[in-house]
Amino acid sequence: MTPELILASAKNPLLPAWYDIIWSAICLLIVFLVVWKYVLPAFNKTLDERAERIQGGIEKAEKVQAEADQALAEYQKQLADGRAEAARLRAEAQEEGAQIIANMKTQAHAESERIVAQAQTQIEAERQTAMVQLRSEVGTLATDLASRIVGESLTDDQRSANVVDRFISDLESQSSAQPVKGA
Amino acid sequence: MGTLNAANTMIQAAESGYHGPSMAEFFPAAFLFEGTPFEMNRVMLIRVIATVAVVVLLAVWAKRMKLVPGRFQSAMELAMEFVTVGIAEDTFGKERAKKFMPLIVAIFFGILFWNVTKLIPFLNMPGTGVIGLPIVLTLTVYVTYHWAGIAEKGLGGYLKDSLILPGVPWPMHILLIPIEFITKFITQPFTLAIRLFANMMVGHLLLVLCFSATTFFLVDAANGFQFFSIVTFAGGFFVFILEMLIVVLQAYIFALLSCVYINAAISEDH
Numbered sequence: 001m002t003p004e005l006i007l008a009s010a011k012n013p014l015l016p017a018w019y020d021i022i023w024s025a026i027c028l029l030i031v032f033l034v035v036w037k038y039v040l041p042a043f044n045k046t047l048d049e050r051a052e053r054i055q056g057g058i059e060k061a062e063k064v065q066a067e068a069d070q071a072l073a074e075y076q077k078q079l080a081d082g083r084a085e086a087a088r089l090r091a092e093a094q095e096e097g098a099q100i101i102a103n104m105k106t107q108a109h110a111e112s113e114r115i116v117a118q119a120q121t122q123i124e125a126e127r128q129t130a131m132v133q134l135r136s137e138v139g140t141l142a143t144d145l146a147s148r149i150v151g152e153s154l155t156d157d158q159r160s161a162n163v164v165d166r167f168i169s170d171l172e173s174q175s176s177a178q179p180v181k182g183a
Numbered sequence: 184m185g186t187l188n189a190a191n192t193m194i195q196a197a198e199s200g201y202h203g204p205s206m207a208e209f210f211p212a213a214f215l216f217e218g219t220p221f222e223m224n225r226v227m228l229i230r231v232i233a234t235v236a237v238v239v240l241l242a243v244w245a246k247r248m249k250l251v252p253g254r255f256q257s258a259m260e261l262a263m264e265f266v267t268v269g270i271a272e273d274t275f276g277k278e279r280a281k282k283f284m285p286l287i288v289a290i291f292f293g294i295l296f297w298n299v300t301k302l303i304p305f306l307n308m309p310g311t312g313v314i315g316l317p318i319v320l321t322l323t324v325y326v327t328y329h330w331a332g333i334a335e336k337g338l339g340g341y342l343k344d345s346l347i348l349p350g351v352p353w354p355m356h357i358l359l360i361p362i363e364f365i366t367k368f369i370t371q372p373f374t375l376a377i378r379l380f381a382n383m384m385v386g387h388l389l390l391v392l393c394f395s396a397t398t399f400f401l402v403d404a405a406n407g408f409q410f411f412s413i414v415t416f417a418g419g420f421f422v423f424i425l426e427m428l429i430v431v432l433q434a435y436i437f438a439l440l441s442c443v444y445i446n447a448a449i450s451e452d453h
Contacts, residue, residue: 019222020315023196
């Protein structure tokens with residue numbers, strides 16, 4: 001590179017030619033217009049959409065989380081309620097059972113006492129009847145027996161035994177034919 | 184054009200020897216509409232190609248944008264967020280950045296692509312290496328920050344805010360007002376344009392210098408000098424890697440300073 005060569009071009013590099021300015025302006029204008037009207041709007045739109053999508057996703061997740069929390073709380077509450085209800089029912093049932101058992105015991109006691117009392121009364125009554133009947137019949141029987149014994153031949157042992165047997169069977173049939181009083 | 188042709192003849196005259204880098208490379212012969220304001224030469228074509236590339240890339244990205252991004256979309260989103268959040272919103276704040284976002288994004292991606300053509304084989308020339316594009320970019324930012332300042336505060340309020348520093352004893356203003364004026368209205372735009380332009384131009388010249396020297400040592404130099412081609416190639420390779428950083432860095436710096444200047448114009452406090 002020689003200084004003469006640079007000077008020989010005699011063109012001051014700091015002074016632009018008109019065509020230089022014009023082509024520069026055209027190029028800058030084209031880049032500016034494309035950036036201004038097309039590229040930047042598209043870029044901003046994409047960034048906004050992306051931000052919106054991310055924002056929406058976060059909000060949705062928060063909503064779902066809140067719903068889940070609420071559902072969990074509700075389930076826990078229901079569970080606690082259920083447990084309390086079950087405990088209450090159990091306590092009630094126990095109380096009721098105890099009540100029933102106590103009632104039954106009382107009832108059974110009363111019944112048994114009633115039955116025993118009734119049986120005693122009946123036994124007493126039957127005894128009275130038997131006593132009265134015995135009293136009224138013993139005399140008759142004795143006289144009847146004595147008269148028969150006297151009426152028959154006392155030598156005949158066989159006969160004498162028949163008389164006694166008949167007497168007894170008569171006695172039996174009489175007592176079975178006559179129903180027990182108070183029964 | 185006459186001088187340019189003269190330069191070309193000189194280059195041709197030196198054909199057999201060493202091809203040094205030349206400013207003429209930034210002003211190649213026109214091949215379309217010569218002599219009109221729409222004159223098309225190699226550098227202008229490279230700008231148009233880079234413009235088409237960045238527009239197609241951004242448009243395809245925007246067209247295929249999905250809620251769940253793939254690899255391409257993720258990478259582009261990362262780059263875009265570097266600009267929208269890392270450059271614009273960090274400077275302006277989220278709300279005020281919206282208004283200037285298209286400009287900042289266009290400036291960053293535009294400059295990145297117009298720069299990067301210097302590293303692409305067969306293009307090998309930065310679109311920003313000729314002063315017109317840095318000037319147009321700077322003018323756009325310059326008009327934007329003055330306009331935004333006036334829209335925000337009114338003409339008087341804007342001039343007062345930008346020229347008069349608060350909390351300074353009044354005699355100092357005799358000195359400070361001209362300094363502030365020169366800073367806001369001349370130095371800022373000038374440095375903004377020159378920084379980008381000079382970086383790109385010099386980077387290109389360095390690359391050409393290194394690789395043309397490599398070719399010279401390898402092909403034309405006398406025996407025994409071939410060794411130097413290794414040195415110059417290593418230098419060129421280093422510059423190439425450095426330029427990969429610089430093409431991104433310059434786009435970043437330009438976009439960031441644009442934000443800073445606009446923000447200073449619309450902010451209440453200094």
